[in-house]
Amino acid sequence: MILILFSFLIIFLFIFYFLRRGFSILEALGLSAIILLGVSGIVPFIGNEFFNISYIYSSIEIFTVVFAISSISMLFLRHNNRKKINYKISKIDFLMLVLVSFILIRGFLLPMRGWDAFSLYDSRALMFLSGTKLSDMIAFSKYDEFNQLYYFSYPPMTSVLHTVLYSGGPTNTMIIYAIFYSVFIIFAYLFIRGMKINGILKFFLFVISVLNPLIFMHTKLAYTNLPTLTFQFVSLYYLIKYGKSYKGLYLLISALFLGFSNWTRSLEPLFISFFIAFAFLILKRKNSLIDKVIEGAKYLFVSMATWLIWSLYIRFTIGGLGDTSPSLLEMISKISSSLLLSNLLDVVFFVYSALSRIGLYILMTLFIFLFVWLRTKKSIKTEEKIVMIIIFTTEALMIGGTLYFSKTFSWWNQIPDSFLRSNLIMIPLTGILSGYFLEDLKTRK
Amino acid sequence: MYNKFLNLSEKSKNSLFWLGFILSNLMSLFLVFRSSPFMISMGVIRRVFVGSSRLLIPMVYVFFLLVVISFSKRLAADKNIKTKLIALLVAVLALVVIFSLFYFNYQDLIHYSNYSFSRYYIFLPSLKFYANFQVLMLVVGFVSYWIFSFNKWKKVLTINNISFLIVVSLLPLIIFNILVGIPSELKDELYIFRTFVLKNNRQIPDFQSLRDELDFITSNTPPTATIIHPTQSNEFPIIGNQPLIRHGLFPRTLISAKYATDFLLQINNQTDIYYMLSVSYDPTTRIQTIFPNYQVNTSEILILYFDGSVRRVDKPLYVPELVNNLGQFDIGLIKLK
Numbered sequence: 204m205i206l207i208l209f210s211f212l213i214i215f216l217f218i219f220y221f222l223r224r225g226f227s228i229l230e231a232l233g234l235s236a237i238i239l240l241g242v243s244g245i246v247p248f249i250g251n252e253f254f255n256i257s258y259i260y261s262s263i264e265i266f267t268v269v270f271a272i273s274s275i276s277m278l279f280l281r282h283n284n285r286k287k288i289n290y291k292i293s294k295i296d297f298l299m300l301v302l303v304s305f306i307l308i309r310g311f312l313l314p315m316r317g318w319d320a321f322s323l324y325d326s327r328a329l330m331f332l333s334g335t336k337l338s339d340m341i342a343f344s345k346y347d348e349f350n351q352l353y354y355f356s357y358p359p360m361t362s363v364l365h366t367v368l369y370s371g372g373p374t375n376t377m378i379i380y381a382i383f384y385s386v387f388i389i390f391a392y393l394f395i396r397g398m399k400i401n402g403i404l405k406f407f408l409f410v411i412s413v414l415n416p417l418i419f420m421h422t423k424l425a426y427t428n429l430p431t432l433t434f435q436f437v438s439l440y441y442l443i444k445y446g447k448s449y450k451g452l453y454l455l456i457s458a459l460f461l462g463f464s465n466w467t468r469s470l471e472p473l474f475i476s477f478f479i480a481f482a483f484l485i486l487k488r489k490n491s492l493i494d495k496v497i498e499g500a501k502y503l504f505v506s507m508a509t510w511l512i513w514s515l516y517i518r519f520t521i522g523g524l525g526d527t528s529p530s531l532l533e534m535i536s537k538i539s540s541s542l543l544l545s546n547l548l549d550v551v552f553f554v555y556s557a558l559s560r561i562g563l564y565i566l567m568t569l570f571i572f573l574f575v576w577l578r579t580k581k582s583i584k585t586e587e588k589i590v591m592i593i594i595f596t597t598e599a600l601m602i603g604g605t606l607y608f609s610k611t612f613s614w615w616n617q618i619p620d621s622f623l624r625s626n627l628i629m630i631p632l633t634g635i636l637s638g639y640f641l642e643d644l645k646t647r648k
Numbered sequence: 649m650y651n652k653f654l655n656l657s658e659k660s661k662n663s664l665f666w667l668g669f670i671l672s673n674l675m676s677l678f679l680v681f682r683s684s685p686f687m688i689s690m691g692v693i694r695r696v697f698v699g700s701s702r703l704l705i706p707m708v709y710v711f712f713l714l715v716v717i718s719f720s721k722r723l724a725a726d727k728n729i730k731t732k733l734i735a736l737l738v739a740v741l742a743l744v745v746i747f748s749l750f751y752f753n754y755q756d757l758i759h760y761s762n763y764s765f766s767r768y769y770i771f772l773p774s775l776k777f778y779a780n781f782q783v784l785m786l787v788v789g790f791v792s793y794w795i796f797s798f799n800k801w802k803k804v805l806t807i808n809n810i811s812f813l814i815v816v817s818l819l820p821l822i823i824f825n826i827l828v829g830i831p832s833e834l835k836d837e838l839y840i841f842r843t844f845v846l847k848n849n850r851q852i853p854d855f856q857s858l859r860d861e862l863d864f865i866t867s868n869t870p871p872t873a874t875i876i877h878p879t880q881s882n883e884f885p886i887i888g889n890q891p892l893i894r895h896g897l898f899p900r901t902l903i904s905a906k907y908a909t910d911f912l913l914q915i916n917n918q919t920d921i922y923y924m925l926s927v928s929y930d931p932t933t934r935i936q937t938i939f940p941n942y943q944v945n946t947s948e949i950l951i952l953y954f955d956g957s958v959r960r961v962d963k964p965l966y967v968p969e970l971v972n973n974l975g976q977f978d979i980g981l982i983k984l985k
Binding site: 312313314315316317318321322323325326329330333335343345346347348349350353354404407408410411414415416419420423563564566567570571574577578637640641644 | 807808810811812814815816818819820821822823825826829830832833836840841844845849852853854855879880889890891892894895898899901902903904905906907911
């Protein structure tokens with residue numbers, strides 16, 4: 204555990220003192236916490252599956268990787284002494300820190316909850332710790348009437364995080380989700396802090412994007428939705444930062460977090476919406492075609508590396524997950540056959556009733572889309588466009604996915620809660636989008 | 649068209665206002681009290697009304713909102729005390745509805761989850777919708793009053809301002825819904841802290857007594873044991889779920905009931921094979937499901953009772969009828985001979 208804390212310190216110092224590209228303390232703290240979580244969810248798994256290193260040594264592995272990467276990049280990066288370090292902490296920043304520490308303390312105390320947490324994520328963690336590899340878990344399907352290949356249904360991010368935590372002795376796992384939630388609220392705060400709108404509006408936007416019970420509930424459940432949401436949200440933050448300055452570092456960080464989110468949940472292909480938003484940014488930039496291709500390749504490679512590792516791993520261990528990871532052709536044929544009116548009505552009704560709990564958010568987004576369309580003469584900000592692209596493609600993917608599911612599984616309409624959980628990112632995205640929209644209205648009359 | 653509506657005579661405007669007011673409130677109240685004896689006595693009419701309300705209610709609400717906007721224009725223009733009193737009355741009524749939602753939500757929380765329905769016939773989701781509409785109406789009324797109080801209000805109504813007002817008006821509505829959800833979050837938080845955190849309770853919050861059952865099995869079987877458990881079904885949703893019980897039982901081998909015979913035929917000379925003895929009782933159909941429901945040659949049977957005590961039964965043969973002599977128990981282990 205001490206080694207993990209040291210790794211955190213290294214990342215923090217590296218980001219805060221060495222990169223110095225306008226990282227405030229709050230941002231550096233959040234960023235280093237989430238980078239550490241992402242690295243801890245990948246490195247021990249690869250060490251164990253491919254190099255037979257036991258999970259007991261995971262903290263050493265993490266420390267070594269963090270130390271090596273930061274020292275190598277220090278050699279290659281130019282140290283810029285002239286930039287002053289931003290030590291300032293405003294009163295509201297301080298309030299955020301107090302809020303975060305409350306959430307962390309609460310996380311230390313809460314017991315673990317959630318059906319899938321016990322049957323899947325934490326079960327895998329306990330088995331990892333006792334020396335069972337994920338590839339050994341195929342054997343468990345043999346005498347199980349249901350749940351075939353159940354342990355392979357999700358990538359191992361949160362399971363490995365639990366294992367790393369357990370490797371230092373029995374601990375309360377909910378602290379992981381408290382950290383995820385803290386990072387999420389820090390970045391929502393950073394998003395909203397930079398907007399040029401009224402302070403009260405900022406506060407309201409923060410409340411609606413962060414304190415919704417649907418998201419807050421996930422600090423009590425050991426599910427993968429909150430980690431995925433946080434990774435995607437941070438990825439979006441740096442994608443937007445990249446859109447402002449076109450600095451390669453932000454691109455790298457954004458791609459890295461997209462990769463982490465693919466390592467947490469692979470069921471919803473939300474990375475596609477990020478790719479489209481990124482393609483928009485790249486095409487907008489005035490540089491040569493070769494540069495564009497190189498940038499695009501970098502982004503694709505870093506963000507899809509984890510996805511590639513996971514799908515290759517699945518292919519070589521169990522040979523494929525069946526209907527939840529179909530081929531493109533099969534998907535197109537099924538979706539086109541799902542467009543019959545009766546089925547379409549079923550799907551529309553399902554989506555409508557499943558999303559009714561975030562109906563007001565959807566309504567708000569729809570209004571903003573409508574008004575942006577009505578105000579076409581006025582150009583809108585790049586940030587706003589990115590968020591709109593991501594919202595639009597995400598919902599298109601979700602509805603397309605539901606259409607596919609409706610023709611593939613008989614139980615497709617039994618899981619409205621699950622569908623709602625997959626759409627959680629709509630909550631903060633609506634908050635951010637309305638912030639940008641209001642800012643746009645204020646600055647460009 | 650809306651301009652024409654605004655230019656209607658005073659009298660017809662008044663009657664439209666009261667029509668909208670009465671219709672929207674009455675219909676919402678009918679929906680809230682949809683299961684009261686009075687509504688039940690309506691029979692078919694009630695069913696038609698509740699069924700069509702999905703379409704009717706939004707139409708009536710939109711109509712009333714338009715009426716409210718025109719009313720706010722009048723309120724901003726004339727200094728008549730009567731109009732002000734009516735506005736006050738509508739606002740107070742809205743606040744009553746909003747607070748009644750909080751009140752009945754709270755009643756549900758401190759008693760049990762269906763309290764206001766079974767006691768006062770109040771259907772909470774409808775009341776929530778009703779209260780949401782009242783919040784929206786207050787916001788719309790206030791915002792339009794504010795706009796119409798400008799002298800040149802037509803110039804204020806640019807697309808920019810309208811979009812600003814609509815987006816900002818939705819914020820209080822969302823925050824209201826977050827506020828409505830807070831008491832139940834707090835209750836859950838208190839429950840978790842009282843029963844688990846402060847008492848250092850090792851039980852799993854979502855699965856009552858599962859921890860006891862798993863601990864009982866782990867302490868009475870070696871890690872190399874094989875355990876045959878009932879099939880995952882409505883009767884055994886939890887202990888039938890192999891991945892779920894593996895969380896506590898790993899590294900023991902787990903066998904679904906369906907594969908028990910296959911497994912027993914394959915193995916030779918393996919000891920430490922156990923059956924998980926479990927009973928499920930459905931109080932509505934009064935059907936008792938016993939696992940295993942066939943005879944098993946056994947060397948010992950261990951029974952865990954709900955108070956934590958363990959009883960040992962020495963019988964050479966397990967028969968399902970044995971369960972009736974054991975009283976109410978949590979779970980049992982049958983060691984195969």
